Amino acid sequence: MDPHEAPTFQDWPVAPVDGEFKYGQVVLLSLDPVASVSPFEDEVATAAAAQLQRAVYLAVILEGGDSFLMNAEEKYLLNFHFLLVGEGLAEENPSASTPLAPALVHPDGRAPVSPSAGSLPRPNLYVHSYDDFLGLVSRMHRGINPCSIRFSEDDMRILRVHVFKDKVKAQKERIAALEARIAAGETDVEYTPIPAYNPAEHESSRLSAASSGLFGMDPDAQERNQLPDPERDFEMRLAQAQIRVEVWLDVAAYPGPYTIEQPFHLHLEVDRLKRVWNEWEERATAELMAKRPATTAWLDGMAHHPDADSTHSNMDVESAHSTALPLQPDLPASRASSPSSLAPDDAIDVRMEQEEQDRRLVKQMLAARARETAAKQLSSGPAGTSPSLHAPAAASAGAQEGLAASPATPRKRPFAFISRAATSATSAVVSRVKPIFSGKPGTIKA
Structure with a gap:
């Protein structure tokens, strides 16, 4: 069945390499705003989400995600931790990039990483260290030759280390800059660190888990399940508000021409999606308060x-x-x-x-x-x-x-x-x- 709607981990069509390593696949993905608001079952939110622009991104699957959402059959929905890939070095910090062969240029001479199978769709591609994210797969397109491009376990370990070190380095630099400002006499300073690579730090949902009608995996499951029905329903819908993406496993089989959008634009798309989430939450809260x-x-x-x-x-x-x-x-x-296709405002x-x-x-x-x-x-x-x-x-x-x-x-x-x-x-x-x-x-x- 292609495409596959709301796939689970059992639906993942790629066998592990050597019976063990499961990840490293190169895929195309696009944010799915409508699916991301579907738990609300709200016409206003659905209409607003349908108006959001969608770009196409190239990504490498680093590992499974940390979402515990289940379908009605109590099977875990497919979700991954993605490393986004862009054409050229990252704009905000070129050093926080890893070249993917045949790309060679890097400010610090970082060696390129080559796919163990298949060829990349563009010649000048880099993993951008600051632009990894967690996403739940709403729709999966297998294509004729799914996941024909992939990286080996050793190469993925290299990418993982680069992402970690780049974020730690950037965080230290920002702390040093902050301390310099304080030493110069500034008093109104703010600091938001770049989190070092750690899947537990990357929340993909507002609550960690919601299964088929129960907060079965949440530490406070019993308390939440005892809430009055309207409040419990509200929290349940909010728990399922996760970033959902449409994924194409066969890069060569994408329908029609496409442009690989720069990774940082996904954050702009997600910001607009979060506004729709927040607007729904405000409306739902007002309804609860009115009752x-x-x-x-x-x-x-x-x-x-x-x-x-x-x-x-x-x-x-x-x-x-x-x-x-x-x-x-x-x-x-x-x-x-x-x-880009996204408006500057x-x-x-x-x-x-x-x-x-x-x-x-x-x-x-x-x-x-x-x-x-x-x-x-x-x-x-x-x-x-x-x-x-x-x-x-x-x-x-x-x-x-x-x-x-x-x-x-x-x-x-x-x-x-x-x-x-x-x-x-x-x-x-x-x-x-x-x-x-x-x-x-x-x-x-x-």
């Missing part, structure tokens, strides 16, 4: 009575973990005006993105504090406390879920509708919380 007037009243009360003395106590910056792609280094000016302004990360983290911090306060009020409400400050049943479920989650566990996500509703209290404490991020390195993920 829960008592919850709304309680959250309004919390927004007007924040605990100023402990707003940012016991907070772990690394626990703000909700992203589809690893954060990238600062983008050069050429990225904002590249002559869609380019990401990194400074604005980092500020948005701060705001999101503040919201999560406020929501966590609100849940903690609500739990205390439920256990021992002081005399004379306004009834509007007591959490109703729905908010109580959210509070218990929040208390059960460990801040150090990266795959946790605050109970979403409470997190969104806490926005009204954010502006009152941003000025107090902002210094936490000034001059202190940390991982803040969008």
